[in-house]
Amino acid sequence: MNAPIAPKILTRPTPPALIDALTARFGAQLSTAQAVREQHGRDESPFDVPPPSAVVFCESTQDVADAVKLAAAHDVPVIAFGAGSSLEGQLLAVQGGISLDLTRMNRILDVAAADMLVTVQAGVTRLQLNDELRHTGLFFPIDPGADATLGGMAATRASGTNAVRYGTMRENVLALTVVLADGRVVRTGTQARKSSAGYDLTRLMVGSEGTLGIITEVTLRLYPQPEAVAAAVCSFPDVAHAVDCTIALIQAGIPIARVELMDPGAVRAVNAHDHLGLPEQPLLLMEFHGSPAGVREQAETVQALAADYAGSDFAWADTPEERTKLWKARHHAYLSALQMKPGCRCVTTDTCVPISRLAESINDTITEADAAGLPYFVVGHVGDGNYHIGYLIDPAKPEERELAERLNAQLVRRALKLGGTCSGEHGIGLHKQGFLREEAGDDALDVMRAIKQALDPRGILNPGKIFA
Template sequence: MNHFAPPVSTRRPFPAELFTQLQAAFGERVSTAQAVRAHHGRDESPFEPQLPDAVVFAHNTAEVQTVVKLCGQHAVPIIAYGSGSSLEGHLLAVQGGVSIDLSEMNQVLSINAEDLTVTVEPGISRKQLNEALRDTGLFFPIDPGADASIGGMTATRASGTNAVRYGTMRENVLGLSAVLADGTLIKTGTRARKSSAGYDLTRLFVGSEGTLGIITEITLRLYPQPEAISAAACTFPSMSDAVRAVIETIQIGVPVARVEFVDALAIRAINRHSNLTLREAPTLFFEFHGTQAGVQEQAELVQEIAAQNAGEGFEWATRPEDRSRLWNARHSAYFAMLQLKPGCRAVTTDVCVPISRLAQCVADTEADLQTSTLPCPIVGHVGDGNFHVAILIDPDIPEERVEAERLNHRIVQRAIQMDGTCTGEHGIGLHKMSFMLEEHGPAAVATMRAIKQALDPDNLMNPGKIFSWAA
């Protein structure tokens, strides 16, 4: 029995004429092969695959416009595809349609080192981008863990481990180009650091999850590579002690670049997965960027704060290989946690709360999880109040899915009551649609729906995501 079926949605018929037209325009770069469709019809979410009817591999903006116009003529849905690393069902073709694979649109279009900006195509991954920037002395800091595409990161308003210092995609996208549902190309923003000219269309598309248009170019902020980098790990007797240390660090203004929380169960998974011997206790991972003197001062101050909160066993990592060992372990946490329950699927939570409410939110969440028999490791970008619970369930046991959603709903309700959000970085997709009214209220959701209906009147752009088409 399939307990992970996406919400029921009417699958639209796929016209044979459209496939003929796509073949004429793209030749072998359009495919209806089962394997290709299956690859583009699933992500890392707990939902079962929902395959598109066809996949087109686009090479430039004009080709994206061609696909969109042809699909529009036949009222066929369009789903943008980057690297498939979404956790919330963003890519699932719940109404069928055409998946536009943008992975081959992966070029750096221009680097303006003096202005600290770069313009890229959407298919370039964050690692590819930083490799291209390596000799400029600059880097792009947004790091969601997975080697996601920049287009996907823009569409989901991603962030990650560096957000506490460098912000999220919202703060780091200066402008973009997007193809609208009728095939029109618009450009938003400029390379200027600020503007008061009209509606902020850039921010409208950042986080729109492919529901308003297909992003084909993005201009990003860059940052100088720090002179010195130091990392450290420190364990605590309890989650509350660790979180209090983070809150005090942030509130006194220490400019940490990263501060990550991993609970004891997640550490156990990481040790098994990465062949490490980290102490199985609540752990904070820190990273400091700046001058040699500044990094040393930050690190010493944080060590002092940690000690005041019962932190111990500070392990310093100043050599690149030692830092890589620590952060590779943190970045592998998701797949490591899946190994705690072989054959499982993870229902992931993604709440974010004001930093002053973080300790209470984490403590109450921990109390909830202790009432459940499901394995529920916790990790988080606690420097900005964002943490994740990976609720591990057997996909063939419906009671476990019900229990996971019960836990998730309690975690989300608590975050919203604390003036927080149901998703700090993963986006809404399919999985979090039910929380939109709780967080924003009916008037705000109706306003979002009105924008969608104005820009995409036939509901062709990634339909069935974020909120329902009809009120």
């Protein structure tokens, strides 16, 4: 089956008694204003869904617990909201309900520098955290591009540009505070680096997209700030050469921190948006962390290896300002591409495949996109086999949306055949429910539903996501 072009809307009514109860408990922290509701009823997906009935601006775990208890008493859905940057419809109120905005929960609770750990409220963003950590000599490396909240990053099992060296949120979350569907507060995990104590509830919640519990506090691993950092760009005659170069450097065991692919469409977009002069060819944007000698050795090895794959225009970004400019442009690729077709919407998807099958997957995807004639761009965290493609469509032309979804379905099924996954980091949300069934199978989905039923028997936690 193809991914749905329009989500199924089964709105549950929000009784006035619940709004009255929320008003009595939260006062000015509750808003039913149309503009506020609409802001919390949109994310970066191409879906249009009616907004939630109200928004509660939570400031503590107790606020979240009280709001969930009141909603549960009226069988009304609750949807956790962070930065609103999800791409697969995770935040949309497809069954109506109340949005719980956690952005005011933005306190860093404890920095355990000696243990290289930090505990934060869910509304802390990654940039805020690293600004606060700067004086400690530590940093948090997971970088999905958007300045997402750490609670949202945990809920969607986010990844990003540094994952090839530092892993994803799955590897870097040690403990959580979670509000369950009946308002109970549970703490999962500890500050210990490993544990064999019982079921791993932390990993169960990481990636659950707010459907099993609402994350309110997160304990994270930290890493030493690298003594030396160097970044470089290198252009290639085609995407195949760039990907083959990436595969070679990973298989050679080079501990590169970041290696990002941008196709000519993405390069053109960031050149226009960020006033860069990058050659409009496929390129790799790389970063090296370590000691000065180690970084120099890595960089020299990669430069020589790139030459074997017809790499050219190898250029260094030696200063922090130059590196920041390059990475800011890479992170702006999505928004930059939208400006290349004014008024467009973007149907975006990601897959992840074994590194040895990456070139095949990307090349076939590009061939299909070129033949279809839709404008598109490709970016990829290619060091771990993960890449994204965005199809730019005219929202007034349903046939373009249908074509983009057809291309998306072909791309995902190709990844599954190659031993990959339907999503490396975006999550399932609304957009990839059919693909999850194809990937996991009916029996595995039955197990997931059984867990959902056990933890959320009323079905009030972000209903309609992951599976219908």
